[in-house]
Amino acid sequence: MNKLDLYRDIVGNPIIDSLYQLAAPLKGINVVHVNSTKVGGGVAEILHKLIPLKEELGINTKWEVVTGEQEFYNCTKNFHNGLQGNVVSMNKKLLDIYEKTNEENADKLRNSLKDADVVFIHDPQPAMLLKYIPERKGKWIWRCHIDVSKPYRPLWNYIKNKVADYDASVFSLADYAQKLPHTQYLILPSIDPLSEKNIDLDIKEVKQTCISYGIDLSRPIMSQISRFDRFKDPIGVIKAYKIVKKFTPDLQLVLAGGGATDDPEGEAVLNEVREAAYGDSDIKILLLPADAHRTINAIQRGSDIILQKSVKEGFGLTVTEGMWKGKPMIGGDTGGIRLQVINHHTGYLVNTPEGAALRIRYLFNHKKRMLEIGKNAKEFVRENFLITRHLREYLTLMLAAIHYQDKDRIEL
Numbered sequence: 001m002n003k004l005d006l007y008r009d010i011v012g013n014p015i016i017d018s019l020y021q022l023a024a025p026l027k028g029i030n031v032v033h034v035n036s037t038k039v040g041g042g043v044a045e046i047l048h049k050l051i052p053l054k055e056e057l058g059i060n061t062k063w064e065v066v067t068g069e070q071e072f073y074n075c076t077k078n079f080h081n082g083l084q085g086n087v088v089s090m091n092k093k094l095l096d097i098y099e100k101t102n103e104e105n106a107d108k109l110r111n112s113l114k115d116a117d118v119v120f121i122h123d124p125q126p127a128m129l130l131k132y133i134p135e136r137k138g139k140w141i142w143r144c145h146i147d148v149s150k151p152y153r154p155l156w157n158y159i160k161n162k163v164a165d166y167d168a169s170v171f172s173l174a175d176y177a178q179k180l181p182h183t184q185y186l187i188l189p190s191i192d193p194l195s196e197k198n199i200d201l202d203i204k205e206v207k208q209t210c211i212s213y214g215i216d217l218s219r220p221i222m223s224q225i226s227r228f229d230r231f232k233d234p235i236g237v238i239k240a241y242k243i244v245k246k247f248t249p250d251l252q253l254v255l256a257g258g259g260a261t262d263d264p265e266g267e268a269v270l271n272e273v274r275e276a277a278y279g280d281s282d283i284k285i286l287l288l289p290a291d292a293h294r295t296i297n298a299i300q301r302g303s304d305i306i307l308q309k310s311v312k313e314g315f316g317l318t319v320t321e322g323m324w325k326g327k328p329m330i331g332g333d334t335g336g337i338r339l340q341v342i343n344h345h346t347g348y349l350v351n352t353p354e355g356a357a358l359r360i361r362y363l364f365n366h367k368k369r370m371l372e373i374g375k376n377a378k379e380f381v382r383e384n385f386l387i388t389r390h391l392r393e394y395l396t397l398m399l400a401a402i403h404y405q406d407k408d409r410i411e412l
Contacts, residue, residue, distance in 0.1 A: 004056055010193050011388050019057065019388065022395040027058035029117040030138075031398070034064045034109070036076065036125035039290045040258060041227065042189060042317040043122050043145055046390070049192040053391055059398075062116075064109050066126040068101035077265060079124045082155035083148045084231065084312040090154055099128055106132030118398050127162045139167040139401040145189070145314045147335045149175045168401060172315045172336055185397055188339070189315045190390035191324060191381070196293035198324055201301055209298035213284055215254060220364055223254035223303040225296050225322070228269040228287075231312040233332065238276045238283065239353035240309070244360045245282075251364075256286035256299055300325045304370065305363055309356055313337050320385045323347070323377035328370055330359050340385065346377040 008016050031054065035043050047063055054061040075094040082088035106113075106129050113119055113129065117138040121127055123145055130140055142163045148156065148171075156178065163169060168183045177184050191198055210217050222241065226232040234255050241253040255273060258266075270287060277283040288295060300306060306322035308331045315336030323329050323340065329347030331337040341347040348359040363370045 002056055004053055006194055007386075007388050010382070011386060015388055015392075019392055019395065022392060022399070023054075023057035023059065025403070026395065026398055029059055029398070029402070030115065031059055031061045031118045031120070032064060032112055032116045033061070033120045033122065034066060034113070034126045034129065035122035036066050036073075038063070038065055042315070045195075045197075045317065046189055046387075047122075049195060049387055050391060050394065053387070054394070057395075062112060064112055066102070066105040066109075066129070068105075069097070071097045072101040076125045079155065079159065080146060082152040083124070083146050083159070085147075085150045085152065087152055088155060090158070095158070102126065102128035103132050105129065109133075118401055121166070124159055124162075127159065130165060131162070141397070141401065142166045142169040143187075144169060144171050144176065147173075147176055147312050147314050148178055149173075149335075151178070168397075170397070173339070176314075176335075187390065187393045187397065188336070188385065189317055189320075190385050190387045191317055191320045192387045193324065193382075197297050198321060199297070201294070201297055205294070206298045206301045209295055210302045213254075213286060213299075215252060215284060215299070215302060217302055219250040219252055220248055221252045221254065221303045222305040222307060222360060223256065223299055224307040224309065225300060225318050226257045226308060226310075228257055228266050228273060230265070230269055231310055233309045233311050234269070234273045235276050236311075236353045236356070237307055237309050238273070240307075240356035240360065241283065243354065243357035244364075247361060248364055252282045252284065254284045254286065254299055254303065256284070256288055256296065258288045258290055258292070296321075297325075300327065303327060305330060305360060307356065308332065308337060309350065309353075310334055310337060316340065320381055323374075324381045326374040326378045328363055328373040329377055330356055340380070342376075342380070345373065346380050347373060 004016060033047055038044050051061045051063055075098045078088045110133060113133055114135050115137050119140045120143050122143045164181055166182060169180055170185045170187050171177045172188055174186055207217055224237050245251050273285055277285055300322050306327045306329055308316055308319045310332040313335035319329055319331050319337055319340045329341050331341040331349055333349040333351050341349050343349055350356040
């Protein structure tokens with residue numbers, strides 16, 4: 001059986017059949033995705049799942065990664081923070097390193113990119129490759145996964161100049177789209193329900209995993225799974241936990257995640273989290289390897305409530321993953337979390353630790369409501385945020401890019 005056919009029992013035959021129909025005119029084309037890491041973060045996870053499915057549909061698909069020295073990643077982390085609204089330094093030395101690194105990567109990737117029918121460049125790190133490959137044949141599309149609704153303007157103006165000549169750009173939300181001189185598309189991220197992080201697990205495995213990390217399933221558990229990043233607000237989660245702990249003394253908090261190879265700030269944030277949790281043995285801080293997918297799955301399934309209290313969030317796949325486990329979600333009132341967490345239906349949106357604590361207390365005092373919201377959350381993900389929908393929209397975008405001229409302005 002083909003991999004794609006394994007999803008029929010989850011989403012139904014008509015959806016899978018439509019994917020084969022959409023892909024038929026695209027068979028044999030060459031597609032390349034380029035980002036800055038194959039390890040850590042939602043972009044890498046999505047590509048690990050989408051690319052094999054495209055290949056199964058007869059689309060020749062490659063995944064390339066740009067590399068650089070530490071100063072390059074310091075610069076692009078600065079980009080990430082600035083595009084999400086922080087005031088950042090526009091250090092000329094770092095910008096020169098950014099441009100030089102892109103030029104060096106263009107030389108390495110030239111043969112792979114110049115003859116491709118469609119090239120997807122993910123986020124700012126490799127955005128300048130376009131400039132250094134003028135002999136390109138196909139359509140180049142910039143895929144921005146970041147919340148750029150209110151960017152630091154001097155930085156956005158710099159990035160805008162680098163991406164303006166792309167044939168199209170893709171954003172996760174309408175609010176994120178910025179004015180650019182080409183067609184823009186909206187594609188929401190997704191999760192793979194058959195991945196190690198999302199498949200059903202036997203209760204014995206859930207128990208064994210939790211016990212191995214000192215998590216007691218007989219006591220209340222709330223968890224947040226994400227990179228140790230200030231925008232994820234792990235300190236705010238600890239503050240909320242400490243408020244609830246006064247009323248639920250046996251409560252446990254799990255903060256689990258890892259780092260991405262292109263994020264140089266992760267260790268500093270992890271140290272801040274450890275300091276904030278110091279002396280409380282009921283706070284479990286787990287630094288997990290990038291491939292600890294079943295561990296994350298088990299921790300989410302063992303939790304009563306899952307949080308993603310981000311203050312900025314491009315989309316928030318950890319929200320989607322938690323909801324797929326049938327758990328009520330308490331999420332920061334920002335970005336793509338707003339599309340997933342529907343107040344009183346799939347969870348609650350919050351802005352402060354105090355607000356999060358209020359919702360946590362409510363759910364622990366209304367167990368029946370907790371189960372209802374969790375059930376709603378899973379069905380909402382099934383209908384809107386699975387990889388089959390994501391694949392359909394990528395296929396539609398490639399058809400539009402290849403077969404329609406810019407003047408047609410086809411929008412998803």
